[in-house]
Amino acid sequence: MEPLQKILFYKVVAIxxxxxxxxxxxxxxxxxxxxxxxxxxxxxxxxxxxxxxRITHELGDRLLVGAGTxxxxxxxxxxxSAGAKFIISPNLDKATIETTKKSGIISxxxxxxATEILQAYRYGGDIIKVFPASIGPDYIRDLRGPFxxxxxxxxxxxxxxxxxxxxxxxxxxxxxxxALVNVTPAVTREYxxxxxxKAGKYVQALxxx
Numbered sequence: 730m731e732p733l734q735k736i737l738f739y740k741v742v743a744i745x746x747x748x749x750x751x752x753x754x755x756x757x758x759x760x761x762x763x764x765x766x767x768x769x770x771x772x773x774x775x776x777x778x779x780x781x782x783r784i785t786h787e788l789g790d791r792l793l794v795g796a797g798t799x800x801x802x803x804x805x806x807x808x809x810s811a812g813a814k815f816i817i818s819p820n821l822d823k824a825t826i827e828t829t830k831k832s833g834i835i836s837x838x839x840x841x842x843a844t845e846i847l848q849a850y851r852y853g854g855d856i857i858k859v860f861p862a863s864i865g866p867d868y869i870r871d872l873r874g875p876f877x878x879x880x881x882x883x884x885x886x887x888x889x890x891x892x893x894x895x896x897x898x899x900x901x902x903x904x905x906x907x908a909l910v911n912v913t914p915a916v917t918r919e920y921x922x923x924x925x926x927k928a929g930k931y932v933q934a935l936x937x938x
Contacts, residue, residue, distance in 0.1 A: 732814045732835050733855055735766065735793050736902055741931050742767040742817075742882070744797060744906035750776040752916040757784045759921040760910070761791045763928025769797035769817055769904065772804055778811040785812035795835070797904075802828040809834050817904070819860050821845050826852045837882060843872065850879045856902060861885035866894040873899040892934050905931065 730738065743765050748756055757768055770780050777796070785794045795815035796808030802824040805816050815835035818825055822838065829836040830853045839858040840846040849857045857879055859869065863886030872881060883895050884904030892903055909927060914920050 732793055736815065736835065736856065737880070739766040739793075740896075740902045740935055741765050741909075741928075742769050742795075742884075742902060742904045743909050743928070744769045744771065744884075744904055745774065745780075745910055746771040746797075746906060746912065747774050748780070748910075748912040749916065750780055753780040754783055754787050755916060755921060756910065756912075756924065757788050757792065757794075759924040760928045761788060763925040764932035765909070765928040766792045767902075768792055768794050769815075770794065770813075771798040772796055772800075772808060773798050778807060781808065781811040781813050785814075795837075799825060801825055805829050805834075806832075817858055819858070821849050821852075823852050826854055839884075843875065846872065846876060846879060846881070850876075856880040856882050858904060859883045859900075860904075862887055862895070866891060866898040866900075869895060869900050870898040889930055889934060892931065896935060 743760050793814050796813040797817040799805050799816045799818045805825050805828045809832050816829040817837040819839040821840050826836045835855050837856045837858050838849040838854045839860045840849040846857050859881050862883030880901040882902040883900050887903045888908040
């Protein structure tokens with residue numbers, strides 16, 4: 730399955746931000762064991778590029794690893810060199826999209842307004858990250874009216890209580906941060922088990938298992 734197909738099939742992109750570099754592989758494994766097969770490591774995390782490389786090396790056959798909070802083309806290049814298979818940004822930057830696409834990597838730029846979303850898609854975005862999505866599922870439904878051809882991934886505000894509503898509104902994937910991966914507690918065996926179980930609940934909510 731190609732990377733874009735994997736994103737569209739598995740849908741849940743777990744956002745790993747600020748995790749201890751010594752525990753990123755354990756966290757990624759727990760998510761994968763729970764059924765979440767897409768992982769975004771944000772570049773504003775400690776040793777983010779090293780984390781992308783290690784997770785890809787250890788678990789690349791089990792999940793798709795990408796980079797998030799990619800703000801410019803140089804950051805995209807560095808993330809791709811580290812092994813990122815998709816690039817996610819909170820913003821719309823043409824150079825970042827073009828650099829990503831030239832490397833044959835999936836581009837998921839961030840946008841919010843209808844104008845920004847259309848521009849991001851025309852620049853070459855494969856999926857458009859609607860950020861922040863705390864405005865709710867109805868906003869996705871409204872956007873799908875004029876833009877039924879543009880794949881949308883709401884991020885920021887998606888949780889277990891509303892993910893199905895976002896899915897029914899027409900979203901093709903979902904970026905989920907602290908609602909799924911809270912890196913504040915100590916990474917213990919109990920924490921990893923709870924993370925695995927929570928990942929499973931997101932998978933079950935979308936009914937693709």
